[in-house]
Amino acid sequence: MNLNILLASKSPRRKELLENAGAKISICPSDADENIDENDPVELVKKLSFLKAESVYNNEKDNIKDSDTLVLGADTVVYAGGKILGKPADKEDARAMIKMLEGKEHSVFTGFTIFYNDGRKVTDYSETKVYVYPMSDEEIEEYINTKEPYDKAGAYGIQGIFGKYVEKIDGDYQNVVGLPVSKILQTIKHSK
Amino acid sequence: MNLNILLASKSPRRKELLENAGAKISICPSDADENIDENDPVELVKKLSFLKAESVYNNEKDNIKDSDTLVLGADTVVYAGGKILGKPADKEDARAMIKMLEGKEHSVFTGFTIFYNDGRKVTDYSETKVYVYPMSDEEIEEYINTKEPYDKAGAYGIQGIFGKYVEKIDGDYQNVVGLPVSKILQTIKHSK
Numbered sequence: 001m002n003l004n005i006l007l008a009s010k011s012p013r014r015k016e017l018l019e020n021a022g023a024k025i026s027i028c029p030s031d032a033d034e035n036i037d038e039n040d041p042v043e044l045v046k047k048l049s050f051l052k053a054e055s056v057y058n059n060e061k062d063n064i065k066d067s068d069t070l071v072l073g074a075d076t077v078v079y080a081g082g083k084i085l086g087k088p089a090d091k092e093d094a095r096a097m098i099k100m101l102e103g104k105e106h107s108v109f110t111g112f113t114i115f116y117n118d119g120r121k122v123t124d125y126s127e128t129k130v131y132v133y134p135m136s137d138e139e140i141e142e143y144i145n146t147k148e149p150y151d152k153a154g155a156y157g158i159q160g161i162f163g164k165y166v167e168k169i170d171g172d173y174q175n176v177v178g179l180p181v182s183k184i185l186q187t188i189k190h191s192k
Numbered sequence: 193m194n195l196n197i198l199l200a201s202k203s204p205r206r207k208e209l210l211e212n213a214g215a216k217i218s219i220c221p222s223d224a225d226e227n228i229d230e231n232d233p234v235e236l237v238k239k240l241s242f243l244k245a246e247s248v249y250n251n252e253k254d255n256i257k258d259s260d261t262l263v264l265g266a267d268t269v270v271y272a273g274g275k276i277l278g279k280p281a282d283k284e285d286a287r288a289m290i291k292m293l294e295g296k297e298h299s300v301f302t303g304f305t306i307f308y309n310d311g312r313k314v315t316d317y318s319e320t321k322v323y324v325y326p327m328s329d330e331e332i333e334e335y336i337n338t339k340e341p342y343d344k345a346g347a348y349g350i351q352g353i354f355g356k357y358v359e360k361i362d363g364d365y366q367n368v369v370g371l372p373v374s375k376i377l378q379t380i381k382h383s384k
Binding site: 020021022128133158160161163164165166167168169170171172173174181182183185186 | 212213214320325350352353355356357358359360361362363364365366373374375377378
């Protein structure tokens, strides 16, 4: 399957995951307004992924002639203790987020929307449960003093230093990194 | 936690996982006889990890003065359809293994043994269930024509190209890569 993806996301991790799976990626940041009022994490990530993909599709549709080319939008949040966690604003925010995650289970939701070149579109999501070992205050301080938390939903990167505190997951690992690549590829495969 | 680990394994992936978690690694390949007769995957990986660690501990014990230094042995197998899969011998073997894994669930077991500098030792294991999407014959051929399968138990690398065929896992991701680092670090922490 040859795939050219116009990715409505600036995330270097999403680009890398898709490239590892063999896709060619063009980064097309969307100009969608991402401030929406939605408290359900599944609805939130689905809506935001749709808005991002739609924005890029509307800008680029005249350039998408090829049936192997599509637009992909995605949004990831961490959901813990009934709260939706995005990226931390600062160190204090990162500390508060890690304290909500250590010693218990939370969920990571990624919504994704695909616009095909013929105008068909599909939105879906993936949920992964993540179980984090208890962390001491010293371990939390050490972690939030690294650069890792600051560009990531929930203030951690499972693929980085934080991996050593993750007991187990239930779901797709790449979804926690930022994109459920295998589910997206299956969706595309079955849409042909 | 400062940790100096004498690693009874030549696996570059195990070394990298431990280094990412902040440990200093010295590679000390064991001279243990790894041909043992054992059909239970848990018993097999526990016994092999013990034999590897014991061999290195016996060679190095006079050099391990420091309580932050320890010997670690590990062994990983894939268990599918009642069969234990190690590394594939050749392309035909890799093809047969991938055909046993695609479209269904299997388990990855890693056994590990730690020898501390005072002679105490502990053996434990981790199991992760891995769910693989159905793969076409073309996809299987494409995969076994890469270099990826040939140094890995079960003929796949979840962290590489094969990741795009993995629907989800239940357990520790790093265990599938080759070493349950978070469980090993917890074991060390609680032994102090």
